Amino acid sequence: MHTTTKTENITIVLNNPKYPGNIGSAARCAKNMGIEGLFVVGHEYPDMEKMKQMATHVASDIVENIKYFDRLGEALSGFNYIVGTTSRLGSARGPVVQPGEMARQIADISQNNKVAILFGPEDAGLANDELKYCHLLVAIPTSNELKSINLSHAVMILCYEIFTARTPSSERFTPKLATSFELEGMYGHLKEMLVKIDFINLEKPDYWMMNIRRFLSRTKLFSKEAQIIRGICRNAERCIGNKKA
Amino acid sequence: MHTTTKTENITIVLNNPKYPGNIGSAARCAKNMGIEGLFVVGHEYPDMEKMKQMATHVASDIVENIKYFDRLGEALSGFNYIVGTTSRLGSARGPVVQPGEMARQIADISQNNKVAILFGPEDAGLANDELKYCHLLVAIPTSNELKSINLSHAVMILCYEIFTARTPSSERFTPKLATSFELEGMYGHLKEMLVKIDFINLEKPDYWMMNIRRFLSRTKLFSKEAQIIRGICRNAERCIGNKKA
Numbered sequence: 477m478h479t480t481t482k483t484e485n486i487t488i489v490l491n492n493p494k495y496p497g498n499i500g501s502a503a504r505c506a507k508n509m510g511i512e513g514l515f516v517v518g519h520e521y522p523d524m525e526k527m528k529q530m531a532t533h534v535a536s537d538i539v540e541n542i543k544y545f546d547r548l549g550e551a552l553s554g555f556n557y558i559v560g561t562t563s564r565l566g567s568a569r570g571p572v573v574q575p576g577e578m579a580r581q582i583a584d585i586s587q588n589n590k591v592a593i594l595f596g597p598e599d600a601g602l603a604n605d606e607l608k609y610c611h612l613l614v615a616i617p618t619s620n621e622l623k624s625i626n627l628s629h630a631v632m633i634l635c636y637e638i639f640t641a642r643t644p645s646s647e648r649f650t651p652k653l654a655t656s657f658e659l660e661g662m663y664g665h666l667k668e669m670l671v672k673i674d675f676i677n678l679e680k681p682d683y684w685m686m687n688i689r690r691f692l693s694r695t696k697l698f699s700k701e702a703q704i705i706r707g708i709c710r711n712a713e714r715c716i717g718n719k720k721a
Numbered sequence: 722m723h724t725t726t727k728t729e730n731i732t733i734v735l736n737n738p739k740y741p742g743n744i745g746s747a748a749r750c751a752k753n754m755g756i757e758g759l760f761v762v763g764h765e766y767p768d769m770e771k772m773k774q775m776a777t778h779v780a781s782d783i784v785e786n787i788k789y790f791d792r793l794g795e796a797l798s799g800f801n802y803i804v805g806t807t808s809r810l811g812s813a814r815g816p817v818v819q820p821g822e823m824a825r826q827i828a829d830i831s832q833n834n835k836v837a838i839l840f841g842p843e844d845a846g847l848a849n850d851e852l853k854y855c856h857l858l859v860a861i862p863t864s865n866e867l868k869s870i871n872l873s874h875a876v877m878i879l880c881y882e883i884f885t886a887r888t889p890s891s892e893r894f895t896p897k898l899a900t901s902f903e904l905e906g907m908y909g910h911l912k913e914m915l916v917k918i919d920f921i922n923l924e925k926p927d928y929w930m931m932n933i934r935r936f937l938s939r940t941k942l943f944s945k946e947a948q949i950i951r952g953i954c955r956n957a958e959r960c961i962g963n964k965k966a
Contacts, residue, residue, distance in 0.1 A: 483864075505874055510864035534867045574885070617885055619728075619755035622779045629750055629877045636878050640819070640862055 478642040479649075481579070482586040486638060487513030487555070488631060491548055491606060492597040496522035500530030501628035502595075503538040507531075508632075509639035514538055515592075517545045530628075552609050553657035556589035557582075557696075560602055560610030561630060563623055571613070575634055578614040579641035587649035592656075593634055598627050608686060609656060611693045654702040662702040663689060669709040672716055723887035724894075726824070727831040731883060732758030732800070733876060736793055736851060737842040741767035745775030746873035747840075748783040752776075753877075754884035759783055760837075762790045775873075797854050798902035801834035802827075802941075805847055805855030806875060808868055816858070820879055823859040824886035832894035837901075838879055843872050853931060854901060856938045899947040907947040908934060914954040917961055 488506050493499050499522055503514055516522065521544060531539045545551035552558055559578055573581075582591055594610065596602035607613065616625060616633055625633075654662075667685050670676045676684040697705075733751050738744050744767055748759055761767065766789065776784045790796035797803055804823055818826075827836055839855065841847035852858065861870060861878055870878075899907075912930050915921045921929040942950075 501871065501874075504867070504871060507867040508863045508870050508874075510866065532869075534869065576885075616881070618753045619884070621755065622749070622752040624777075624779065625753050626746065626749060629746075629753075629874060632874045632877055633881050636861070639864070640821075 478644060479583065479587070481583040481638050481641055481643075483510040483639065484512065485586045485589065486511045486582070486591050486593065487515055488635070489515040489517065489548075489551055489592045489594045490627070491517045491551075491594060491602065493518065493522070493595075493627060494598050495627075496524075496526035497530045498598065498627045499542070500527035500535075500539060502631040503527070503531040503542075504535040505628055505632040505635050507535040507538050509635035511635055511638070512538060512541070514541070515543045515545060515551050517548050517551045519546065548606055548609070549656075549660060552592055552594070553655060553660070554590060555592040555656050556653040557585050557612075558592045558594055558610045558656060559612045559614055560594045560607045561596070561634065562607065562613050562615050563601055563618075563625070572615045573612065575614055575616055575637040576641070578612060578634070579637035580643055581612065582638055583641040583643035585650045585653075588652045589650065590655075593631075593638070595627060595631060604686070605682075608689055609660075611696065650696065651698070654697045654699045658699055658702045659693075659697065662697075662705050663692075665706050665709045669712050672713060723889055724828065724832070726828040726883050726886055726888075728755040728884065729757065730831045730834065731756045731827070731836050731838065732760055733880070734760040734762065734793075734796055734837045734839045735872070736762045736796075736839060736847065738763065738767070738840075738872060739843050740872075741769075741771035742775045743843065743872045744787070745772035745780075745784055747876040748772070748776040748787075749780040750873055750877040750880050752780040752783050754880035756880055756883070757783060757786070759786070760788045760790060760796050762793050762796045764791065793851055793854070794901075794905060797837055797839070798900065798905070799835060800837040800901050801898040802830050802857075803837045803839060803855045803901060804857045804859055805839045805852045806841070806879065807852065807858050807860055808846055808863075808870070817860045818857065820859055820861055820882040821886070823857060823879070824882035825888055826857065827883055828886040828888035830895045830898075833897045834895065835900075838876075838883070840872060840876060849931070850927075853934055854905075856941065895941065896943070899942045899944045903944055903947045904938075904942065907942075907950050908937075910951050910954045914957050917958060 488502060488511060490499060499516060506514060527539045528536050585591060616630055667681055671678055671681060733747060733756060735744060744761060751759060772784045773781050830836060861875055912926055916923055916926060
């Protein structure tokens with residue numbers, strides 16, 4: 477027996493898209509593949525007419541229901557699992573999987589968790605500082621001749637893989653994970669504590685945090701575990717406070 | 722050991738596309754996935770500027786090298802294997818496979834054969850009379866909410882599957898098959914003969930031919946075999962001629 481992805485738990489998140497036509501086109505692709513959630517992060521509202529033109533009337537409901545955010549962290553705060561898309565590979569970015577492998581993992585995780593599929597702007601893609609939110613990175617394989625894929629076509633490939641993925645039915649699926657909001661609170665706390673105990677350098681804290689984020693995000697933490705880590709931080713801070721006092 | 726698709730043997734054939742932007746966008750998708758061949762069938766030349774705008778400068782060579790044809794049969798005549806795309810399923814259309822299965826078959830066949838991936842116009846898709854050229858039909862799975870996929874996004878999904886497909890290395894791949902030109906000559910000859918022997922009704926010859934085409938195209942005929950069938954037709958006609966004379 478196989479189980480399919482819960483597409484109602486999947487949301488496409490476009491970070492700073494430049495062209496409203498691409499947003500509309502992405503809306504149509506999502507709807508083709510049974511995905512209804514679309515978030516847009518940016519500093520101004522995109523042109524509604526241009527979006528609807530590319531979405532066609534059948535996907536205009538997706539466009540009308542887009543949720544808009546100023547900041548990426550805010551857009552992602554309610555998700556339990558975040559997949560980042562990248563075309564640049566490199567050890568600095570950690571392990572990157574192919575779309576089919578990503579989709580098989582999501583088929584399981586989506587049963588009990590809200591999943592965001594995050595895309596960067598057309599020209600530059602996601603910056604390292606934006607990829608830090610992600611539990612998993614995915615890259616679409618391309619020819620060396622032309623690596624740059626149009627945004628809406630990248631959305632289509634990932635939505636298609638998610639829609640068609642099958643996961644072998646197991647007795648239990650991945651239970652509900654901590655939200656991005658809880659994790660960011662935990663990472664903030666952890667960073668403060670690690671600075672206080674002189675484990676990480678005040679000048680380059682984010683460099684060290686990136687390495688810690690990498691293995692903790694692979695671990696798929698639950699809310700309770702994020703609280704445990706914050707509890708450790710609190711106790712450590714209290715001890716240092718007592719000692720230094 | 723696995724072998725990858727010979728993308729230099731793959732050509733995207735767009736039958737009567739309505740929007741030049743979609744042609745340009747399809748060119749970019751093909752190039753993303755290492756496919757360089759693009760044929761366009763239609764009655765007028767599409768607007769070059771609009772095509773190039775969507776192709777971006779990196780895929781403008783594909784647009785410049787498009788081959789144009791007036792008739793579909795002419796465009797397909799040099800191919801050994803033709804895959805038709807359809808969104809409509811139905812027993813009248815014969816067996817239809819999913820993109821992944823199509824791509825696995827093409828990975829083998831493309832080693833020694835010229836393969837066309839045929840797409841119909843944006844609104845209507847391919848008609849039955851156009852699907853008759855095809856050895857294999859493929860349909861992209863979609864949500865029931867919105868079945869109609871934008872032409873260039875359909876091109877992207879199939880090119881992506883073709884580019885990423887792997888076929889287990891066998892000692893011999895599918896050898897060179899008869900071309901569409903040879904097959905159409907054979908089918909024409911077969912039809913004449915079948916009418917002469919009163920096997921098929923002069924009023925609805927294409928209905929019966931469609932059923933015969935269906936199993937012969939699954940058989941993957943070689944040139945020599947197409948000649949054998951024509952030889953049988955010739956001999957049959959000679960006998961009837963003698964008898965009727």
